[in-house]
Amino acid sequence: MLRQKAIADFKYLPTKLQCGYADKILFIDLDKYHIEEKHVSEEIKSTFIGGKGYGLKYLWDAVNENTKWNDSENEIVITTGPLSGLTQYPGAGRVIATTLSPLTEIPVDVNTGGYFGPYLKFSGWDGLEIRGKSEKDVIIFIDGNAGRVKIIDASLVKERDTHILAPYLIDKFSNDDNDKKNISVLSSGRGAEHSKIGTINFSSYDVKHNKIRQRQTGRGGMGTVLRDKHILAVVIKYTGINNSLNNPCDIHKINELAIKLHREIATLNEDKILKTCGTANYIGLMNDAELLPVKNMQYGSNPDAKNIDAGALYKKYQKQYSTDGCWFGCSIACKKVIDDFKLRTGPYAGRKVTIDGPDYEILASLGANCAVFNLEAILEMNFYCNTYGIDSVSYACVMAFLMECYERGIINDEFTGGHKLKFGNYRAMLSVLHEMADGRGLGIVAAIGIQGIKELLCEEYNEDIDFLNDIGLVQDGIEFGSYMSKESLAQQGSYGITNKSPQHDQCWMISMDKLKNSIPTVEAKAQALTIFPIFRTMFGIVGLCRLPWNNIIPLHLKNSPKHEGEIIKEHIEDYCLVYEAVTGSKMSLKEMMLASDRISTFQRLFNKRMGKGTRKFDMLPYRAMGPVTQSEYLSKQELYDAQIRNELGMSPDNFSLDKKIEILRDYRSKLYEELIDATYKIRGWDNNGVPAEEKIKSVGLGEEYLDYIKEK
Amino acid sequence: MKKFIIDNDKCTGCNICRTACSTTYFKDDMPELARLSIFKDENDKNKIITCSQCNICIDICPVNALYKDKDDVVMLNKELCVNCLMCVGFCPSGMMRYSQKSATPFKCVLCGICAKNCPTGAIVIK
Missing domain, CATH: 3.60.9.10 (Aldehyde ferredoxin oxidoreductase, N-terminal domain)
Structure with a gap:
């Protein structure tokens, strides 16, 4: 009332x-x-x-x-x-x-x-x-x-x-x-x-x-x-929506560019995957490439992933609406919905509800990473996370961490309040979720996030903090997104060298790095890790979604292999034209990149001002970089042995399993440090990851910000 | 239910139909503003393109501004339209039109002006 x-x-x-x-x-x-x-x-x-x-x-x-x-x-x-x-x-x-x-x-x-x-x-x-x-x-x-x-x-x-x-x-x-x-x-x-x-x-x-x-x-x-x-x-x-409320300088130019993009979206088969299933179709792609997070990112695939992929989702639940955009006129229509889903647990058990999503991140995190290959369970958790106002990706990552701790005996029934937190036990996951909403039981512990749980286990239960740091997929306090970065150095950089912790909003390199192998060297990866975060920042500045940019292919490139490139130049040029048509200010791609670099640099400085934003905060838990345990190594022994043989010139047969894990860890850790060095250099940051004075000046930030790059 | 009966063999490509259409609705003799079009096919024969009332635009409209009237003709409720132009981009025959001269998209409403003016009987509405 x-x-x-x-x-x-x-x-x-x-x-x-x-x-x-x-x-x-x-x-x-x-x-x-x-x-x-x-x-x-x-x-x-x-x-x-x-x-x-x-x-x-x-x-x-x-x-x-x-x-x-x-x-x-x-x-x-x-x-x-x-x-x-x-x-x-x-x-x-x-x-x-x-x-x-x-x-x-x-x-x-x-x-x-x-x-x-x-x-x-x-x-x-x-x-x-x-x-x-x-x-x-x-x-x-x-x-x-x-x-x-x-x-x-x-x-x-x-x-x-x-x-x-x-x-x-x-x-x-x-x-x-x-x-x-x-x-x-x-x-x-x-x-x-x-x-x-x-x-x-x-x-x-x-x-x-x-x-x-x-x-x-x-x-x-x-x-x-x-x-x-x-x-x-x-x-x-607000009442009275039409397409001229932004009062743009040249509405007809915008309209022409808009119709062109609508036509591309309407007529290209590739893009209808998005229209039909949203990003859920990545589940199959990632599983096939062994890049799907499984069991707290120990593994990269699972044969049961087919039970939660786009095909399964569409067949069982998802209706294909043409108007699934989150705003009028978004013909990408990625915002999928499931109607009349009957809940089985919690305070709303028995009610039929509408569930938005689930997209790739939801299916991968609540599903594969917790070994829950049951669509109904994922949908129910997704619904409750949303209505309770809980970040489903972080919640899933916390649960995957707790499940691994439970299976390894780090936590027991007493700690969990009786929940048998084995991988795949979605009933227990749902119970903890309801407890979190009520602020009771294990929900109170899960609610503090992996960083807090690690500290609790170390301080109160004397657990091995090094191992927990290795397997807890968290950086700076935020849990990881749902791409398995272990076999992709560039994706490690995407998660690690970022202004806001391990999420792929600023950079998503896994496709270029592992599916297309288009950035094979450390230098090429560092170059991409500079360009893409800056470029992707632009969308948030001007008020656009990034999906149309490289998920849609211009009509005349439909049958051209060139469209495999991640940056579709024509769309970027169109963004510059739309920006000009709205604001009246001409902006070239170079100028747009400079503006984005300014905001990106400003955010880095902001982090520094708040006591972070330096090299040590760009480091990752080793689980995100390589095999922590024997079972992980053995699951891809051929790949890891080959890396020791081919890239380090050593014979893996001469070493014990634990020694091989150690050798690989040293090597991969050094590779990541090399990647950081190369990326910082290109971005104009010093060796500690702080933007250099010249960088701050070159992006057009005033002298008042120079104080914040000094060590305190 | 009203619909076009098109006989492409009778079309001479004179464009009188398009002139009549654009003059009626825009007071301007500009065939590109007409709600039907004529193009030459691969055999150099004239082909008249009209709205097929296929429903795609109705399906794509996010605000239910497009609907079918009692004659099964797709109509636009301008008061509901938010000018998203998705209907223009998604129309398979290009017959949901956009012009600087119109605040909203526009299309054929089967008024019959084109048929009345066609000198050869290539366009008939029944």
């Missing part, structure tokens, strides 16, 4: 966008229940462009070196780029959320889709900046047409879980059924209140299917920060 009286009520004149920008940020201070409008200066605009750039800059200005994730100063900054909200251009429904992560205490930014970002932009705001912590649960309501922002007391609203809360709020704030599509809700769930791995759900009403559908901010514990601030939800309402 919502109270009618607002705690704070702010009226504003909605700004008509100019060339993709409102040049205003909505600032809310929950300590004082104060709302105000901030003007975006020309300097910030030209330096940070938008989206991720704005998110990092406003967060930088809000915090200091000592700020912790649960301090009032920490903010959740939700921003859009100048292209966010174009209805006609595929992949433009993007919003970027930025905060100091509870898992890492450094900035984490997430680029996700849905109606929220475009509605925020059309309401006259390039971003929403929330600081402070409310004393009681509140809902922030933004009416973009009326020009009204309210903070509403939500302490009497009992619902927490998104699949109940979002429909309730959409009903509450809409005038009638036709009005539902004009509302988007940002919320989390009970799980985020009791864990560090909370996620935020962006919910919108899909008028085509009469369903509420969600996208998540995924990694980094952003939902935990949301609930720590006692924000139950942010509700935004």
Whole structure:
């Protein structure tokens, strides 16, 4: 039940966008229940462009070196780029959320889709900046047409879980059924209140299917920060969508480029894999290439993977809708959905629900990596993770780690509270998930993430920290994404040499490195590890999704082997043209890369400012680089023996198994260090991974940032 | 239910149908604005292309702005349209059209102007 009286009520004149920008940020201070409008200066605009750039800059200005994730100063900054909200251009429904992560205490930014970002932009705001912590649960309501922002007391609203809360709020704030599509809700769930791995759900009403559908901010514990601030939800309402609301400088140029991309998506068979199954089709590809994470990334494939691949999913559950985009006009339509799934466990057992996804990362992490080759179990866990506001990838990675610890006798029934945590025991996984949502039992332990569990096992149970460090797939506090990097040096770099821990948002090298073998040398890998993170940063700055870029092939290249290249030049040129058509500013690829490099460098500096962002934080657990145990070595003995023979010039037959593991470990560790050296050099960072003075100047960051590269 | 009866053998490629269409809806004699088109096939014969009412655009529309009327003709509700242009990109015959002169995509509504003006009877609507 919502109270009618607002705690704070702010009226504003909605700004008509100019060339993709409102040049205003909505600032809310929950300590004082104060709302105000901030003007975006020309300097910030030209330096940070938008989206991720704005998110990092406003967060930088809000915090200091000592700020912790649960301090009032920490903010959740939700921003859009100048292209966010174009209805006609595929992949433009993007919003970027930025905060100091509870898992890492450094900035984490997430680029996700849905109606929220475009509605925020059309309401006259390039971003929403929330600081402070409310004393009681509140809902922030933004009416973009009326020009009204309210903070509403939500302490009497009992619902927490998104699949109940979002429909309730959409009903509450809409005038009638036709009005539902004009509302988007940002919320989390009970799980985020009791864990560090909370996620935020962006919910919108899909008028085509009469369903509420969600996208998540995924990694980094952003939902935990949301609930720590006692924000139950942010509700935004905007009516009157069309393709000119960004008020672009040349709408017809955008329309022509948009139709061209829609045609490419419509007519290419290769891309219909995405349309039919989303990214789930990678399960088969990765399993065949032995790159699928299995049993806490001990192994790279499993014959039962066919039970959870795209074919199995599509055959049993997934409907093929043509309109599965997360925003109007995204014809990529990767946002798959499963209707009328009957739950078997937990507080909603017996109910039929709609489940968004699952995509590759979900199937690989909740499925293969925990040896759960049962679609129903994965779907149920996926549903509950989402509605509880728990990052399903981190949760799965934690469970895989606990399962390996259990099978190796590191933890026992007493530790687990009686859960038989053997690989494949999805019933136990679901029980722990429900416990996490309630803040009880083993759920309390799982909720602190692998880093916390390792420390607990070492300090309280005197366990071997070196072994736990080897097998705990976590870096800087965030659990790994779902690609097996063990046999791909470049993917190791993708996870390790990154600004926000081991997730493939910034770099995804496994295909180039292992499936296509197009970057064979350390130098080539380092080059790719420089170019791609910078290039991929661009999408988050301007407000686009990256999927159309290299998953879609221009019509005239359809039958050309050239399209095998990861960068499809024509699409990049088109992005430059769309950017120019929206903003009126010409931007070459070189200039776009420089702008992205500026933001990427700024993020690295931000990490340094918060006490990380140096070489030692780029190191990986050895499980991500090579075989830790005998069984792992034996599972690929031929491959590992060959590496010792061919690359080290030694005869593996002369060594014991343990010695071979040791030799391989030394060699692979050195290779990774070489890769770091080569990448730092190309990126213009010093040997400690800190951007050099020349680098900071060359990307156009001011002298005020030079202080942060000094050792303290 | 209304539909086109096309006899390509009778088409001389005079483009009077397209002129009539564009003049009616855009007050402009520009065949590229017409809601039907004529092209030469591999045997250099004229071929008239019209909307086949195939449903693909209805399926792809994210806001239910496209629907079939009582005559089974695909129609666009401009009030619901968000101008995403997916229907234009996905139309297999290219008959969901886009022009700078129109705020929303447009298509043939089987009004019969083209048939009435066709001098050879190549286009008939029944």
